[in-house]
Amino acid sequence: MKPVIGLEVHVELKTKSKMFCGCSADYFGQKPNTHTCPVCLGLPGALPVPNKTAVEWCVMLGMALNCNIPLFSKFDRKNYFYPDLPKGYQISQYDEPFCLKGNIKLDSGKTIGITRVHMEEDTGKLIHEAVDGQEVTLIDFNRSGVPLVEIVTEPDFDNAKDVKEYLQKLQQIVRDLNISNADMEKGNMRLEPNISLRDKQQEINKKLPDYKVEVKNINSFRFAEKAIDYEIKRQSEILQKKETPVQETRGWDETKQKTVTQRIKEEASDYRYFPEPDIPPIRWYESKLNEIKSQIPELPDEKSNRFKKLYSLSNDDIKILIKDKDITNFFEEAVKIGKKHNLTPKQIANHIINKKINPSDLLPIKLIEKIISSSLYEDVNLDEIKKIVKEIIKSNPSSLEDYKNGKTQVMDYLIGQVLKKIKKKIDINTIKNILKNELQ
Amino acid sequence: MNYSAYTIKELKTSLKKKHFSSENVVRDCIQEIEDSKHLNAFITVCKDEAIENAKKADKKIKDGIDQPLLGIPISIKDIYLTRGIRTTAASKVLDNYIPQYSATVVEKLEEAGAIIIGKTNCDAWAHGSSGENSDYGPTENDYLEGYVPGGSSSGSAVSVSADMAFVSMGTDTGGSIRLPASFCNVVGLKPTYGRVSRYGIIAMASSLDSIGHFTRYVDESALVLSITAGHDPKDATTPKKNVDDYESYLKKDIKGIKIGLPKEFFSNGLDTKIKEKIEKEVNSLESRGAKVEIISLPNTEYAIACYYIIQPAEVSSNLARYDGIRYANDRTHFTDEAKRRIMLGTYVLSSGYYDAYYKKAMQVRTLIKNDFDEAFKKVDVIITPVSPAMPWKIGEKVNDPLAMYLSDIYTVTANLAGIPGLSVPIGLIDGLPVGMQILGPHFSEGRLFQIGQAVEDSGL
Numbered sequence: 001m002k003p004v005i006g007l008e009v010h011v012e013l014k015t016k017s018k019m020f021c022g023c024s025a026d027y028f029g030q031k032p033n034t035h036t037c038p039v040c041l042g043l044p045g046a047l048p049v050p051n052k053t054a055v056e057w058c059v060m061l062g063m064a065l066n067c068n069i070p071l072f073s074k075f076d077r078k079n080y081f082y083p084d085l086p087k088g089y090q091i092s093q094y095d096e097p098f099c100l101k102g103n104i105k106l107d108s109g110k111t112i113g114i115t116r117v118h119m120e121e122d123t124g125k126l127i128h129e130a131v132d133g134q135e136v137t138l139i140d141f142n143r144s145g146v147p148l149v150e151i152v153t154e155p156d157f158d159n160a161k162d163v164k165e166y167l168q169k170l171q172q173i174v175r176d177l178n179i180s181n182a183d184m185e186k187g188n189m190r191l192e193p194n195i196s197l198r199d200k201q202q203e204i205n206k207k208l209p210d211y212k213v214e215v216k217n218i219n220s221f222r223f224a225e226k227a228i229d230y231e232i233k234r235q236s237e238i239l240q241k242k243e244t245p246v247q248e249t250r251g252w253d254e255t256k257q258k259t260v261t262q263r264i265k266e267e268a269s270d271y272r273y274f275p276e277p278d279i280p281p282i283r284w285y286e287s288k289l290n291e292i293k294s295q296i297p298e299l300p301d302e303k304s305n306r307f308k309k310l311y312s313l314s315n316d317d318i319k320i321l322i323k324d325k326d327i328t329n330f331f332e333e334a335v336k337i338g339k340k341h342n343l344t345p346k347q348i349a350n351h352i353i354n355k356k357i358n359p360s361d362l363l364p365i366k367l368i369e370k371i372i373s374s375s376l377y378e379d380v381n382l383d384e385i386k387k388i389v390k391e392i393i394k395s396n397p398s399s400l401e402d403y404k405n406g407k408t409q410v411m412d413y414l415i416g417q418v419l420k421k422i423k424k425k426i427d428i429n430t431i432k433n434i435l436k437n438e439l440q
Numbered sequence: 441m442n443y444s445a446y447t448i449k450e451l452k453t454s455l456k457k458k459h460f461s462s463e464n465v466v467r468d469c470i471q472e473i474e475d476s477k478h479l480n481a482f483i484t485v486c487k488d489e490a491i492e493n494a495k496k497a498d499k500k501i502k503d504g505i506d507q508p509l510l511g512i513p514i515s516i517k518d519i520y521l522t523r524g525i526r527t528t529a530a531s532k533v534l535d536n537y538i539p540q541y542s543a544t545v546v547e548k549l550e551e552a553g554a555i556i557i558g559k560t561n562c563d564a565w566a567h568g569s570s571g572e573n574s575d576y577g578p579t580e581n582d583y584l585e586g587y588v589p590g591g592s593s594s595g596s597a598v599s600v601s602a603d604m605a606f607v608s609m610g611t612d613t614g615g616s617i618r619l620p621a622s623f624c625n626v627v628g629l630k631p632t633y634g635r636v637s638r639y640g641i642i643a644m645a646s647s648l649d650s651i652g653h654f655t656r657y658v659d660e661s662a663l664v665l666s667i668t669a670g671h672d673p674k675d676a677t678t679p680k681k682n683v684d685d686y687e688s689y690l691k692k693d694i695k696g697i698k699i700g701l702p703k704e705f706f707s708n709g710l711d712t713k714i715k716e717k718i719e720k721e722v723n724s725l726e727s728r729g730a731k732v733e734i735i736s737l738p739n740t741e742y743a744i745a746c747y748y749i750i751q752p753a754e755v756s757s758n759l760a761r762y763d764g765i766r767y768a769n770d771r772t773h774f775t776d777e778a779k780r781r782i783m784l785g786t787y788v789l790s791s792g793y794y795d796a797y798y799k800k801a802m803q804v805r806t807l808i809k810n811d812f813d814e815a816f817k818k819v820d821v822i823i824t825p826v827s828p829a830m831p832w833k834i835g836e837k838v839n840d841p842l843a844m845y846l847s848d849i850y851t852v853t854a855n856l857a858g859i860p861g862l863s864v865p866i867g868l869i870d871g872l873p874v875g876m877q878i879l880g881p882h883f884s885e886g887r888l889f890q891i892g893q894a895v896e897d898s899g900l
Binding site: 273 | 520521527529534537540541543638639640641642643645646647673674675676677753754756757759760761762763765766767786789790794798
């Protein structure tokens with residue numbers, strides 16, 4: 001039996017305003033229902049007006065994921081009732097999303113197909129609480145209408161590790177595009193893997209199993225890995241007994257380290273999709289799409305290739321250096337300065353990686369100075385210096401006396417003696433400090 | 441004193457000359473509403489606010505401020521949100537709903553100086569053609585006791601025809617302005633889809649809803665549209681297209697104007713007396729230099745079927761927000777017609793039925809649009825009846841929804857195609873009014889006013 005896994009990822013965009021109204025989209029930690037208006041509260045008569053930036057960012061993400069961008073697209077209404085959905089429908093995209101057929105390449109060379117990338121709106125948030133001793137459900141609409149991009153993959157994964165790598169890559173692309181913080185803990189990025197197992201015959205025939213299990217409530221990539229591994233084990237045990245796992249939605253329970261049943265899907269939901277009449281369809285000009293494309297910064301794959309070519313670094317080093325934009329920029333700046341002092345990119349990379357340099361702590365030029373000064377001296381064991389210092393003091397008892405009487409110039413003499421004995425190039429300040437300690 | 445003899449223009453002149461005050465006019469209208477309570481034209485009368493606002497308008501007039509509708513009392517269909525004034529959509533679901541904001545059009549009218557004297561009765565959620573389907577009771581035609589005024593903007597039409605207001609705002613999704621205008625002897629305009637903002641107006645069927653108005657004269661209709669029309673950043677379906685100088689069309693000669701009479705609109709089912717009246721008007725236009733030809737709009741016969749799929753589909757989705765959680769009463773307060781449309785709409789959108797119904801209807805809609813596009817290559821305007829029949833007695837069709845739906849047969853095509861339509865009075869038949877419909881290409885309202893003015897001037 002081999003796992004078949006597909007992934008739905010929701011990414012909240014960090015636009016200033018919401019998807020269809022002017023309310024601030026920055027809802028995290030805000031007082032409930034303070035970022036609301038007739039539109040995101042679903043009041044009578046209110047109409048949605050799409051956020052141009054959000055739409056362009058969605059397309060930009062699609063481009064970064066190698067998708068096709070159809071010249072015609074539209075919004076649709078997804079009708080369903082839930083108290084956190086004030087209009088009774090979510091504005092989403094059904095059969096003509098902004099982006100189709102993309103992919104992400106894993107390090108192993110395996111390609112994960114991306115079915116579609118589409119734009120929709122977030123819902124409000126239900127809060128179950130006791131008020132005056134009564135169990136009630138409260139609704140906070142601050143999140144209602146925050147722009148959400150959904151990225152759906154083909155069922156191309158067969159293990160949890162690849163899922164994790166895909167997620168890390170996707171997160172980095174989204175961050176490099178600067179369109180979302182993609183912070184799992186804040187719910188900026190939400191994952192829903194669909195997991196099932198198929199036998200050899202199904203695999204050969206490229207058939208999908210006749211059931212699938214969706215897992216929700218996953219708050220980190222690590223949990224995703226654990227939940228998938230758990231599901232694979234659970235489902236294979238059921239299948240070994242010649243039974244079929246139930247088609248359902250399960251949730252990851254981190255304390256119990258297992259998935260638990262949330263909702264059993266007896267039949268497919270009927271969302272009664274139809275074209276959103278309040279928003280005219282979107283028709284792209286090639287020139288506009290080119291303009292969006294030109295705004296895409298260098299993405300991880302491109303950057304990795306460039307680093308390999310330009311700096312001759314190992315894959316592991318490159319991975320660390322391009323993970324964070326600040327480190328990447330710091331490194332490239334340092335390489336530029338280092339070149340004038342004959343330092344190789346490798347030396348600089350080593351220093352950044354081994355010493356775990358934090359780019360916000362120092363300037364690239366300071367790093368270069370540090371590397372240069374440290375390379376002037378040879379590596380000497382501090383204990384060795386201490387030993388020699390002690391010997392020198394012992395054989396010059398008068399100098400100790402002189403020093404205590406305030407004749408500090410004796411220090412230079414002693415340093416000279418130590419250097420003579422040690423026969424290595426070392427930093428005078430190091431010796432000076434040790435001498436000072438010993439003389440007291 | 442009664443001010444109903446005054447046109448808006450005359451009213452404004454007299455107000456400026458201080459022959460009387462806006463307060464006088466407003467009080468007179470309110471008196472008229474109270475005297476004709478039996479017509480049930482209003483759901484909410486804003487007596488105190490209106491008098492207060494009239495006093496403010498009088499002060500502005502005194503200060504020499506000029507606004508297009510300064511001090512003029514208007515009424516508004518109770519489906520437009522008015523901040524602080526109860527808005528019910530004539531449904532008990534919204535019985536005690538007081539909006540926190542006003543519709544864009546309401547704001548524009550207030551900025552133009554108009555005084556809102558009240559919210560008019562209508563078919564609940566604008567579902568109906570007679571004005572009987574209101575949770576606040578039916579509105580009555582003021583021409584003949586016991587007759588319907590047409591709907592759904594029933595109270596709006598009656599408020600203008602019975603001298604309770606000089607202008608009334610309505611909505612037209614399948615004929616809801618043109619039909620009552622025809623039944624009540626007033627001018628009713630359904631503008632091009634998107635010409636007037638829908639923001640803040642309770643949606644019936646979003647792709648069909650047009651925001652228009654009732655006036656007593658064609659030039660007043662042009663005046664009101666020049667206030668309400670234009671792009672609204674809050675309504676994505678209003679294009680950034682310049683608003684025409686509508687009033688400039690009123691004095692234009694109709695010589696050489698090509699008028700099309702679609703044969704499908706004058707066939708079986710049309711009351712012969714209505715047919716004769718329209719023919720007389722058309723002959724008069726012809727005698728003044730217009731060119732008339734018979735044309736064909738071949739897909740007209742599918743219009744009602746198409747409309748009764750698309751419209752309920754959108755209704756079923758638009759009424760989903762009235763869940764009673766955040767505001768208003770719960771869903772048990774919906775009455776039969778709304779429930780009927782929710783069920784119809786839910787059905788046609790369901791998976792497995794979507795392609796057979798909704799998708800097909802959208803394709804038919806395109807064909808109907810094409811019919812008009814083809815026709816307008818040949819003619820400037822199209823003239824048709826508004827309704828196949830004269831106003832009927834209250835209660836006559838309430839148990840036959842299909843018969844009720846068919847009264848929109850001549851009006852729905854304009855909504856499906858998104859084109860403008862003007863209903864102008866052409867006289868009385870057996871004591872009841874009848875109107876005539878003028879249709880034109882998208883954004884041709886100026887042209888409609890030109891023809892409408894010519895009809896008004898014919899004096900037939």
